[in-house]
Amino acid sequence: MSSDTKSSPPSESEKTLPPEEYLNKINEVRGLLGPLTKKSSEYCSDAAIARYLAARNGHVKKATKMLKETLKWRTQYKPEEIRWEEISREAETGKIYRANCTDKYGRPVLVMRPSCQNTKSPKGQIRFLVYCMENAILNLPDHQDQMVWLIDFHGFNMSHISVKVSRETAHVLQEHYPERLGLAVLYNPPKIFEPFWKMVKPFLDPKTRNKVEFVYSDDNVSKKILEDIFDMEQLEVAFGGENSDSSFNFEKYAERMREDDLKFFGNTSVVNLSSFDQLGF
Incomplete structure (x- = not known):
């Protein structure tokens, strides 16, 4: 397999900032998410929402649904509470x-x-x-x-x-x-x-x-x-x-x-x- 595109990460600005075309969509996702608990809001930064949008090819409703499922999963599974021991x-x-x-x-x-x-x-x-x-x-x-x-x-x-x-x-x-x-x-x-x-x-x-x-x-x-x-x-x-x-x-x-x-x-x-x-x- 060729590695021409797979092994090269995006540029510095692309890694630290959401893609420009996602900026409005990020706000749309926030609106669809509605009120969040303090804990859930920790996982809903612009960068996080941009990743969910990317995973759903920029589709706002699909990205929102996906993110909601993750918030539900994190509430139930509590991955942040898993410790080494x-x-x-x-x-x-x-x-x-x-x-x-x-x-x-x-x-x-x-x-x-x-x-x-x-x-x-x-x-x-x-x-x-x-x-x-x-x-x-x-x-x-x-x-x-x-x-x-x-x-x-x-x-x-x-x-x-x-x-x-x-x-x-x-x-x-x-x-x-x-x-x-x-x-x-x-x-x-x-x-x-x-x-x-x-x-x-x-x-x-x-x-x-x-x-x-x-x-x-x-x-x-x-x-x-x-x-x-x-x-x-x-x-x-x-x-x-x-x-x-x-x-x-x-x-x-x-x-x-x-x-x-x-x-x-x-x-x-x-x-x-x-x-x-x-x-x-």
Whole structure:
């Protein structure tokens, strides 16, 4: 696949300001949303509404409906209240973690390793994914609102993934975290993954599908995708990079996540709403 358009983020002004054509539509969405609670209003900044509009191709009513569903989901699911200690069991094998490096555009990187699946609970797996997404968003730099996923298929077989969990994953990410994915790199997916990909593709909207790149370590053309996006000196050796010190260490990662929980939420069990200013909502 070509990476000409997928790996290049928008310009600085496009990342920090809503597209001009959305300015009036943002106000229309606000009008349709009606009165909001203080908590819900934290997730309805101009930038957030612009992302929902982008996800629905500028359609005001569809974007409003989507955002309302997210507000309802956040009220019920309370993703901002998930703490490291609750989901640390899911994290023990490094099946999802935020890398120490960013890409060349400052985007946080979530590394995913399906072969490291270590639990049987779909609910626990989704809750862990949500925690990882919230943490990555909290760590976005001021000029950036998207992230990169690096999915490593080393040791993968079909027993490591579930169609049910994959469907729910696609639903949560597309419906409640629109336009947060900048690029997803599938690194060395085996032939046996192809039938699964065919099953999952219908559940992905076209925009999401177009952000997926297949990269193979023995293909110099596809390897250039990573070279264009990453400083190879910082990228893990597992992905063809030169950094041999960045492999996952659970104890060190647990310390990082506890520090993040303390940094963003303090010692309280429920987050202070002001912390979500950093979420870009």
